[in-house]
Amino acid sequence: MDNCQDVICGGFAPNSEAADAFSKALGSRTVLSGSVSRGKNDPSQSLQMMERPLLTADELKSIPKGSFIVQKTGCHPMRTRLRLFLEWGITFEEEYRVEEQVARKVYYADRDALTRAIVRKYPPKLTEQKTNRSVKGEGQLHDAPVQEMVVAEDIDYDRMPHKRTPYNLPRQEVDR
Numbered sequence: 001m002d003n004c005q006d007v008i009c010g011g012f013a014p015n016s017e018a019a020d021a022f023s024k025a026l027g028s029r030t031v032l033s034g035s036v037s038r039g040k041n042d043p044s045q046s047l048q049m050m051e052r053p054l055l056t057a058d059e060l061k062s063i064p065k066g067s068f069i070v071q072k073t074g075c076h077p078m079r080t081r082l083r084l085f086l087e088w089g090i091t092f093e094e095e096y097r098v099e100e101q102v103a104r105k106v107y108y109a110d111r112d113a114l115t116r117a118i119v120r121k122y123p124p125k126l127t128e129q130k131t132n133r134s135v136k137g138e139g140q141l142h143d144a145p146v147q148e149m150v151v152a153e154d155i156d157y158d159r160m161p162h163k164r165t166p167y168n169l170p171r172q173e174v175d176r
Contacts, residue, residue, distance in 0.1 A: 008082070010068035012061045019057040026054040026069070026077050 012019045034047035054077065055069070063069070063079075071077045109117075 005073045007071040008068050009060070009071075010063050011065065012063075014061060016057075016061065019060045022069070023053050023055055023057045023060055025071065028053050 007022075007025070009018075009022045028051045030049050031052050032047060033050045034045060036043065036045040038044075060069070066081050066083075068080060068082050069077055070080055
């Protein structure tokens with residue numbers, strides 16, 4: 001409701017707290033209130049001016065369907081009837097349908113297939129190059145690189161420490 005030039009309100013729910021905020025935003029008016037009491041000899045009356053909201057929250061909640069309160073900056077609030085957008089000639093071309101997410105076939109991969117796919121996509125890198133220093137001829141040192149490479153086929157995935165027993169199998173089917 002802050003920073004709005006035009007505010008339209010109406011159609012509040014019975015337990016709406018927004019009706020209180022709109023009631024305060026509408027402001028108040030001064031009304032003449034009084035009481036008259038009559039006794040045997042002396043009738044007396046008292047009149048006083050008091051402040052009252054333009055519309056209380058209960059009055060806002062009981063506005064009939066189609067009626068709204070419109071507030072515009074620099075103008076007094078007004079009660080008006082607004083027609084439904086269909087009566088203005090606003091139509092939609094076609095109905096938007098959401099694609100249903102029906103049950104699809106689910107494909108599962110075992111751990112070995114996943115491990116092979118990961119190693120294939122991210123192959124092991126060469127380890128640090130070590131050098132063998134050898135003396136050739138007249139006291140010169142020559143560096144000959146020695147490479148160590150881990151080949152994916154050489155890895156025994158079953159002996160890796162991360163292997164766990166399946167948790168969803170009965171105990172007699174688990175190999176230990």
